[in-house]
Amino acid sequence: MPRPADSAGAQPAPVLRTVRGTRSIRAAVAGAVVAAGLVFSGCAGPPAPVPDPAPTLPAGVTVELAQLRADVGPRQAQVRVTNGSDTAIAVGEVRVEDPRLAGPATRVVADRTSTIPAGGSVDIRVQLPPVACPAADEGEGTVALEIVSDSRTAEATASAPDALGFLERLHARECLMERVMDAATLSFTGFEPSPPGQPAALALTVTPTGRGAVTVVGVEGTNLLSFAGVPPEEDLYSLDLDIAAAKADPIVLELPLAPFRCDPHAVLEDKRGTIFDVRVRLDGEPGEFELFVGEEMRARILTWVGDWCRFGS
Incomplete structure (x- = not known):
């Protein structure tokens, strides 16, 4: 069940900002282009021409x-x-x-x-x-x-x-995320490990901004992690959290996390196991974007999976 976030605990994710920048070509490059076509003489025979860039x-x-x-x-x-x-x-x-x-x-x-x-x-x-x-x-x-x-x-x-069109998909996801973050910021703000056989608690903090409305439909499992009580064929932990266009206190949702698999190489070779797809509904349209737990929390989660699965025991 949603519960109010402690004032010192919830750290909302920063809203994506667009920053335009340019990078000048080094002066040496400009000089070399201007000097293109010069012939460099040597001591042992006629010099070879340098082609124009x-x-x-x-x-x-x-x-x-x-x-x-x-x-x-x-x-x-x-x-x-x-x-x-x-x-x-x-x-x-x-x-x-x-x-x-x-x-x-x-x-x-x-x-x-x-x-x-x-x-x-x-x-x-x-x-x-x-x-x-x-x-x-x-x-x-x-x-x-x-x-x-x-x-x-x-x-x-x-x-x-x-x-493979990765840039088009990245652009669509992150632009959707920007629109969602105008209504509410979402971030993973805590992780409590658990003993083998019991689910851990992954804290998702949702902080309304008061500037828009969005529905957080749910969070999908990953190739490494699933949610307790969710059938494998469904692969979605349902939230159906409606955020209205009004300022409200942050809400912390505790997601019951469990390993999806226990083969050691799944942890050793992990690339995307802690990047979750968040499904939302915005302006009546469904969409989803990716939310990463961060490097520090990723390390803690992977350590917990190893302990939970009793690697090496």
Whole structure:
């Protein structure tokens, strides 16, 4: 049953904000582009001409966007660079721009250069910025790669195909979440482990803002966790919590958590086991978005699953 949250306990999740930012190309890059075409002389024979930098990728080099399961929680993605040319290439800065994003996605590890051998491919992880709601336009996203050589550096830009469509789904979910958070903030604010055979308690705090109305229909189980008393074929812990367009005290809902499976590799290889789908009804339309418990609580939950399942005993 819902109960009022203690004033010191409920910490509502922050509302997503859109922040636009730009990233300037280093002065060395601009200088190298201006100086393109210069010939560098050497001591042992005639110098070889340096080709002008091209606005496109080298022949045979392709890029695409992807998101692995491990990328979902930290809101990251991969720029997969495939080198189909006959020579190795080196890639420095990476920048993904898309009208559905409020700014560029850039390398998670800055100032790194990735060398891609001929015939090889590399996944370069980028940090996704907040989404833009609504999207700026319907244009296609692009990837800019800094191609590095011994003598110069140049930026090449190409389209950014997303074969699996993860970015479209991410944009839809997070824009829905922004609309929901205008009416009420939702966050997981507590976890109480339990002995084997008994459900643990996962606290979901719902804090009305007074600016809108929403119905929290329920929370779905994950590939690792389920809810006590919910048949496996249903996979939804029903809440049917109506939030009116009026300011109200925070509400804490205790969800009875139980492991969905007890094979050790499910914990050791966990990627999405603590990311829950929350179903809502907003303006009469159904929808859902993802809600992560956070890294600290994730570690506690995975430890509890191991104890509950008696791994190693």
